Amino acid sequence: MSHWRATMNKIALVGLIIILALFAALPVDATITTEVKIDDNLFVTYDFESLDQQVYDQAVNEFKAETIPQAIIENFEHQGRTQVEYDFGPQPLVFDNETRAIHASFFLSGSDIISFTSNRTSMKRTYQVRTDWRKFHLDLTSDFPIEFAQHLATPLEDWQKSNATTFYYESEQTDAPAIAFYLSLPPSASDIRVGNDIIFYDILPNLGDQLLNSPFLILGALAVLLIIALIYRKAR
Numbered sequence: 001m002s003h004w005r006a007t008m009n010k011i012a013l014v015g016l017i018i019i020l021a022l023f024a025a026l027p028v029d030a031t032i033t034t035e036v037k038i039d040d041n042l043f044v045t046y047d048f049e050s051l052d053q054q055v056y057d058q059a060v061n062e063f064k065a066e067t068i069p070q071a072i073i074e075n076f077e078h079q080g081r082t083q084v085e086y087d088f089g090p091q092p093l094v095f096d097n098e099t100r101a102i103h104a105s106f107f108l109s110g111s112d113i114i115s116f117t118s119n120r121t122s123m124k125r126t127y128q129v130r131t132d133w134r135k136f137h138l139d140l141t142s143d144f145p146i147e148f149a150q151h152l153a154t155p156l157e158d159w160q161k162s163n164a165t166t167f168y169y170e171s172e173q174t175d176a177p178a179i180a181f182y183l184s185l186p187p188s189a190s191d192i193r194v195g196n197d198i199i200f201y202d203i204l205p206n207l208g209d210q211l212l213n214s215p216f217l218i219l220g221a222l223a224v225l226l227i228i229a230l231i232y233r234k235a236r
Contacts, residue, residue, distance in 0.1 A: 032048055088106050125205075154169055
C-alpha cells in the first residue's frame with residue numbers, strides 16, 4: 001500500500017513540475033497590440049513585444065509575413081466567406097532581436113471585409129466594415145497558440161472610444177499576454193453606427209468630387225467652348 005502511495009506521489013510531483021514548466025514558458029509578460037486604419041481597405045499591424053526568449057527564437061524560424069492574413073482567410077473560408085484578400089506593404093515583417101519584438105503588417109480588402117454604396121444625388125458613400133475577422137486562431141509558433149477569438153470576443157458596440165472615430169479594447173486576462181486592439185475610421189467619417197460587429201459610416205464627397213459632378217462645371221465648359229468659337233469666327 002505504501003509503495004503504491006509513494007508511486008502515486010511521484011507521478012503527481014512529476015505532473016506538477018511539467019505544469020509549472022509549461023506555465024513558466026508562457027510569455028505572460030508579452031504584449032500584443034493591433035492597429036487597424038480604415039480607408040478603402042484596411043491597413044493592419046500586429047506588434048508582439050517582450051516575448052519570452054524561447055518563443056521569440058522559435059518565431060524567428062517559423063513565423064512568416066503571411067501567417068496572420070492566411071489564418072484570417074482560412075477562418076473565413078470555414079464560414080463560407082471567400083470575398084477577402086490581402087496584400088503587403090514595403091515592410092510586412094520585422095524582427096527586433098534586442099527587444100524580442102515582432103512587427104507584422106498587411107492590407108485586407110474584399111467585400112466580406114469592407115464595402116460601400118453610393119448615393120448618386122448627394123454623392124455620399126455609406127461604408128460597411130466587418131470586424132469579426134479579428135476573432136481567429138493564430139499559431140505564433142507551433143508551441144504558442146493565441147486564441148484571438150476568445151481574447152477579443154467582446155462585441156464592438158461594447159468597446160471604448162478614444163475619440164469620435166477610434167474604437168479600442170484591452171484584454172488583460174490572467175496568465176495571458178496583454179492584448180490591445182485599436183480600430184480607426186477615416187477622420188471624415190460621419191453618422192457612425194455599430195451593430196453585430198459591423199461598423200457603418202458615411203463619407204461625404206470632397207470638393208474635387210463635387211466640382212467634377214457639378215452641372216455648373218458642364219455649363220462653364222460649354223461657355224468656354226462658345227467663347228472660343230466666337231473668337232475663331234471673328235478672327236476669320
